[in-house]
Amino acid sequence: MRDAAPAKPGKGPLVKVVDLARYFDVSPPLLNRMLEGKPRQILRAVDGVDFAIGKGETFSLVGESGCGKSTVARLAVGLYRATRGSIEFDGHDFGRMTRRQDMAPIRSRIQMIFQDPYASLNPRWRVREIIAEPIRAYRLLSGDRAINARVDELLRQVRLTPADGTKYPHEFSGGQRQRISIARALASNPEFLVCDEPTSALDVSVQAQILNLMKDLQRELGLTYLFISHNLAVVYHISDRVGVMYLGRLAEVAPARALFRRPRHPYTRMLLDTIPDMDMTGRQRMPVAGEVPSPINPPSGCAFHPRCPFANDRCKVERPNPLPHDDALVACHGVEEGRVPEGPIAAPRAA
Amino acid sequence: MQNEPLLRVDGLRVEFPGRRGTLVAVDDVSFDIAPGEVLGVVGESGAGKSMTGSAIIGLLEPPGRIAGGSISLDGRRIDNLPYEEMRRIRGKHIGAIFQDPLTSLNPLYSVGRQLVETITTHSDISEKAARDRALALLQEVGIPAPERRIDQYPHQFSGGMRQRVVIALALCANPRLIVADEPTTALDVSIQAQIIALLKRLCREHGTAVMLVTHDMGVIAETADRVAVMYAGRIAEIGPVRDVIKNPRHPYTVGLMGSIPRMGHDAERLTQIDGSMPRLTEIPAGCAFNPRCPYVFDRCRVERPDRMAVAPFHEAACWKYADGVGHA
Amino acid sequence: MAVASVPGAVRRFVDSDVFYSFRRSKVTMAAAAVTFVIVICSVLAPWIVPHNTYDVRSLNLLDAFTPPVWIEGGKPQYLLGTDDQGRDVFSTIMLGARVSLLVGFCATLFAMTIGVFLGLVSGYIGGTTDAVIMRVADVKLSFPAILIALLIDGVARGIIPRDMHDDLALYVVIFSIGISNWVAYARTVRGSTLVEKNKEYVQAARIIGLHPLTIMIRHVLPNVMGPVLVIGTLGLAGAILAEATLSFLGVGVPGTQPSLGTLIRVGNNFLFSGEWWMTIFPGVMLVILVLAVNLLGDWLRDALNPKLR
Secondary structure, three states: OHHHOOOOOOOOOOEEEEEEEEEEEOOOOHHHHHHHOOOOOEEEEEEEEEEEEOOOOEEEEEOOOOOOHHHHHHHHOOOOOOOEEEEEEOOEEOOOOOOHHHHHHHHOOEEEEOOOOOOOOOOOOOHHHHHHHHHHHOOOOOOHHHHHHHHHHHHHHOOOOHHHHHOOHHHOOHHHHHHHHHHHHHOOOOOEEEEEOOOOOOOHHHHHHHHHHHHHHHHHHOOEEEEEEOOHHHHHHHOOEEEEEEOOEEEEEEEHHHHHHOOOOHHHHHHHHOOOOOOOOOOOOOOOOOOOOOOOOOOOOOOOHHHOOOOOHHHHHOOOOOEEEOOEEEOOHHHHHOOOOOOOOOOOOOO | OOOOOOEEEEEEEEEEEEOOEEEEEEEEEEEEEOOOOEEEEEOOOOOOHHHHHHHHOOOOOOOOEEEEEEEEEOOEEOOOOOHHHHHHHHHHOEEEEOOOHHHHOOOOOOHHHHHHHHHHHHOOOOHHHHHHHHHHHHHHOOOOOHHHHOOOOHHHOOHHHHHHHHHHHHHOOOOOEEEEEOOOOOOOHHHHHHHHHHHHHHHHHHOOEEEEEEOOHHHHHHHOOEEEEEEOOEEEEEEEHHHHHHOOOOHHHHHHHHHOOOOOOOOOOOOOOOOOOOOHHHOOOOOOOHHHOOOOOHHHHHOOOOOEEEEOOEEEOOHHHHHHOOOO | OOOOOHHHHHHHHHHOHHHHHHHHOHHHHHHHHHHHHHHHHHHHHHHHOOOOOOOHHHOOHHHOOOOOOOOOOOOOOOOOOEOOOOOEHHHHHHHHHHHHHHHHHHHHHHHHHHHHHHHHHHHHHOHHHHHHHHHHHHHHHOOOHHHHHHHHHHHHHHHOOHHHHHHHHHHHHHHHHHHOOHHHHHHHHHHHHHHHHOOHHHHHHHHHOOOHHHHHHHHHHHHHHHHHHHHHHHHHHHHHHHHHHHHHHOOOOOOOOOOHHHHHHHHHOOHHHOOOHHHHHHHHHHHHHHHHHHHHHHHHHHHHOHHHO
16 A cells, blocks of 8 residues: 555645755854864755655755755754754745744644664653653643543653553663553554654564564555655665665665665765675675765765766766655766666775 | 684573572673684574673673683683783783763873873884884775874764774784774664774784674675574574575574564564563573474473584474484 | 552552662762751751750850860760850750751742743743843852852841841842842743754644743743752752851851851861860761752753653
8 A cells, every 4th residue: 555655646746855955053152263263063964855755755865974865854843943044844944943932833734754773762750751742732631530541642752651651761771662652652643744864773583573564554544654764675675766866965765665776876875785685685786985975065067976986077066966866866977978888887896 | 623623612601680589691702713813693682692792792781791611812812801811811812892982981181192002002013113114004994184183082973983983993913812892783774884884894804803792684695604693591593694584494583583683675564573582580491492493392391402403514403303303 | 540649649659660770879869868858857856956055044154165075074965065154065966957057948948939930031031131141140150159148148138127137137148049049940941942842842832822931831931940950959958058158258047046157167266276176066067967868969960861861
């Protein structure tokens, strides 16, 4: 059923992001700038990103640390204000809203699941209070009895028991805490869940439990996910469509299967090559050479050009825009000009 | 394996005395590593894999202590040596690489100084020769422009480059064995692949044996010759890496392999092992895996299985394989 | 399962690591016992002292300068002797410790309230607010605390009518000690708040859309109180000493309600004329009290520090 979902339903997308950008001022303090003549420094964490997510769809952002994927997640729940561009949720643009109250009408419909199950629950609160907080804050139910009944239901929904509600977070394992975190996120009946690396702090067997739970919940409740991860195999498993980010920009956006079967952008292809070969086929891997440059002074033109085996002079000066290729969007001059060959990449040997 | 193993761990037991009783973090763990071999030790957090590594290099955090069994390097027992003697062995015969490269490097000394110091402590050569060797090592681990980088400080290196420096540091004295505890966990995927490739190449060239501790089956699949799967302080299964991954025998390993999402495998749901690994305070009687095991039968709840051969060089600690029972 | 009841909380405390480390440290248990006895005696002092030294009519000048009971000339009803006005030294110490503890507690609580609030606001809101509060704290730190207390005391004496001096003196002392000690709390709380505010549970609360003040008080505050308790305990010892210093200098609590500091000052005048007991005994009491509280603070600091566990 889910496989049919990415084909867009009748009306427009639930979430629409246009030219989204977020800069951070990481300059030294004013006094140092004046005395030592240091310049202002701007970190372009996200620099012009476009994507749309249909209702019931799972859209993933994948990339290495510093690519801006977590910043997009925080923009998408209104924790950060956009520097430029818009985020539309069901027709409400909240990307550049300034006041807390402005987001009120859509706030309960967007929730987030975090990476660190040890930091995402207040250690001084009982689980029942943690899960009930959104219900109380939005005044969804009144009376302790109704709220308790709802919390019990939520606990069961994430495969815990109502008795767990009286415990404190430290009494649970990492996977169980992540379930509590999911229960809190579901408490306000949201439609859109932003999941920032929800399983990367968990052991693999627990990761499988959480991924299965997330898929079950999506089917039961018709949820829409924005899923952030650095783990390509997890992303392949959970997503309908995937965006590959590199230094604050999208390199490639494509349906999950297509992306993994036929990656087009050289970065996507090299990233796929880093996945360990678990099927013991003896496939020779070609790891990406070099490291991610600093987003404070990103390379000119296409940010990937210093690591790209196909880069030419155009790539060094002109920034590529995403262009459609079949069902994918690829931001690469090489792909556009057809000078990036298909098949395995023969990159300069790393290490 | 007719030749003498380089490292032999026999019945190792690591305990943590605490106020709520003594916790057994590693229980009756035995394995060998042959010269030049890479043994992967895999398991989930709390399985005792790192603790086993720390016990071998003699760096157990107090109050943890080795409470039983023996560890021998080249036929010589090293688990009962006084601290000073163990320190010399650690530098000269056993190298260590940890997850966070920052903790293995002193932030106050330049990279070159740390390398030179380590080299001169373990071999009798001049400062000048040691510096040349340090440069060669940095070159070897793939640090560009080592002449310029050698006098820089750890904070001037990126995470991946720092881990390369740590590897160089571990290789200084040409050790026979390297214990690498989650060497790539803190790194980005592309850097991770580079470091694994490097580690593999160096060990092949130097003939160094490696005990590679990690939670990542993918890293093991790429790197190791043999793999030991740990669960709740014990080895559940040990065997050639290909056999264990392709044809796991212990129900825990079967579940573990099934729970790893893989590219190109289109499954709506992943195989999941319900529940979680027991805390050290509440390890069940019998086989520690029995409450989560889909094949559990009465014997599993009362009697603890020892490892038994399931294939050549391949052992699993599971009653399914006793007397050919349930060999299906 | 743990239930939200008092016995449950007690059981959890008895089972906790903090209580365990308490049970293991004999020094701490002794310090706690001493503090406990002193606090109880001070609270009950007006009802249990052998002589009510505040009552001028009960004083007998003929008993002045009586030495302690074990020295020749001592009288059995004056255990530690009497002072120049015939007041029982043992009773004045008990009543004095009461004043000292009262001032110490109130001043610490006052400093804690201001400091914790400013620290929370500073750390959570950040930006200009943070800069202003922290610069004020820096300026405050560049003056010795006792100097500020003296200054405030002087100003207060100038503006408060003379006949109200004695009544208000206690409050002035509490205010001046409290105001000079808030910086330590503010800085610690600010630091912890900066750490806590980036934790994901605070972000979760922000996504829910709670008011910043609600987040600060309900989420952040309970998680930054650990170090505050430590500073508070050590600060209590400091405040008792500060009060003693002020009173010793003669700008503290009025002579009609002498604190330990006042007693030491008064006794000090007679030290070289041989009546040593008038100053030595209050001094010893002050040392024991401050030492016990400090030991408790040290222990609390170690017990709450996960690294040392």
